[in-house]
Amino acid sequence: MKALTFHGPRDIRYSEVPDPQLQDDRAAIIEVTRVSICGSDLHIYHGEGFSEDLGFCVGHEAVGVVVEAGSAVDRHRAGDRVLIPASVGCTRCPECGEGRTSMCRTRSGALEKCYGLGSRLQGSQAQFVAVPDADRNLFTIPDELSDDAAVVLTDAASTAWYGARRARISPCESVTVIGLGPIGQLAAQHALLMGAAEVFGIDPVPERRQMAAAQGVRVVEAEDPVAQVREWTGGLGSHVAVEAVGADVTIETAQRIVRRTGRVSVVGVNQNKKYSFHMERAQVKELEFAIGLCSVQFELPTLIELTRTGRLKPEAVITHCIPLSEGAEAYELMDSRAEGVCKIVLDPRA
Template sequence: MKALSYHGRHDIRYGEVPDPAVTSPTDVVVQVTTAGICGSDLHIYDGHGFSPETGYTPGHECVGVVAETGSQVTRFKPGDRVLVPASAGCTRCGTCAAGFTARCEHAESLMDLCYGVSPQLQGSQAESVTVPHADVNLVHVPEGISDEAATVLTDNAPTAWYGCRRARIQPGETVLVIGLGPVGLMAAQSAFAMGAARVLGVDPIADRRAFAATLGVEPVEGEDAPTAVRDMTAGRGPDAVVEAVGSDDTIELALGTVRQAGRVSVVGVSQNTAFPFNMGMAQIKELEFAIGLCSVHYELPALIALTQAGRLTPEAVVSHRLGLSEGPAAYELYNSRADGVLKVLLDPAR
């Protein structure tokens, strides 16, 4: 089949790879109809991947149709329309059974849990993908939810909701979102759905700030974001901050701008093993700090219901739709942050 593969820094290739197969009676092969490129895929693209190996298919966001099922699969049949959550649980431990797949008791690393970060679980930027333990790791897509919305629901929207939930956003509060890519924009939508009165947004790219404003976000303008945030909150600071970038600078911005006794929730992917966390500052501010990886399965029921009710519009963050064969150029575009790029979707039929 045709797929993308990762061969080193800034080296994504489109070509033939082995067909996925049902190798266990609990497997399902999904024919991909839409795949997404995630911001965390750019870590891999930039040479800061989660595995030193190359040659594997990246991607952990896709929607498709069941093509083949193993003999022990009971919840799905060929022709079912499904979304593939970014994380895959073992289904045997208690945490996975409760939906917290990111905390799987049998996983030794992220490579055991997430599609497309190593050869251990081949990714979904392909014509088809194998889903292990499919009765738990697949989700039916309800009628009325588009492929675009469903693809965002595989990772970006759940990550954003998880970040807001862990920030404990309360009705009437002011929330700051740092990073206005797809996760940040979905965090803004989520904060409003949770009752935030105001959502402020920080991003260095003017096009992203302008688009966020169409969703009700108040863009933080100027080069001095801390001062601007203080001015916009009468010197108090936001009640909660959701950080959706993962860089040292943006995490420090979150910690520095949040109000006294405020909450900071980091969902941006950080690979810094020695982040200089200012414990004294955090203690004096009586700060609450949360960081983690989203268990998509746990968040999805609420998000699907909110999407069906029109309270969330995941498809709003999609800016570009390209063919899978254009994958190398799609990565280059997304990495450049040019042309108003937000969410890039890939069509395996092209």
């Protein structure tokens, strides 16, 4: 089969790789119909990955059709249309039974809990993908959901919802979203859905600010976003900040931009083991600080229903659909943030 493989910093190739095989009777093989590039895939693209492996298949946001299921798989059969959560759990521990796959007792470390981080669990930017413990790691797609809507639910929309939920956004509160890429755009959408009185958005890319403004976000154009948000909130700062970038400077901005007793929720990926947390400021302001990795399986039932009923429009963040064969060019475009790019979807069948 054909797949996108990683061969070093900024070296993604459209390669011929072996077809995936069932590893045991709990696994399934999926023919991929849509797969997208996640902002966290750019960490791998830049050479900041979780593994030193080369030649592995990348990607962790995909939907498709079951072509083969092991004899112990109860919930899915060949021909079923399914989405593949980015997080990977088992079918045995109590945490995964609750959908909290990031806390899985069976799978140890990030390399076993997400597709496409290394050779241990090949990614889904491919024509086919092997899914372990399929009863836990596949969700049937309702007829009302398009593949484009479903592929955004596999990670980006779920992570955005997780971040907004952990921030405990309440009606009539003000929310600042830092980073208006796909997750930030969706976090803003979720905040409004949760009843936020006003959502402020911060991003250096004009097209992303325009996209956010079109859905009701008050975008910050000033050079000092903290001063601007304080001015808009009577000198107090916003009640909540959702950080969707993962850079040291944006996490710092999130802590500064909220008011006293404010809440900060970080969903951007930060790999800095020496990050300096400003403990005195957090204590004086009585900040609540939440950070973590989304268990997609826990969030999906809510998001599938919100999407099915039209309350949520995850596909709104998609700006480009590109054949998988042009995946290397798609990564370059995603990295450049040119052409107003937000979410790129790849089509393995094109």
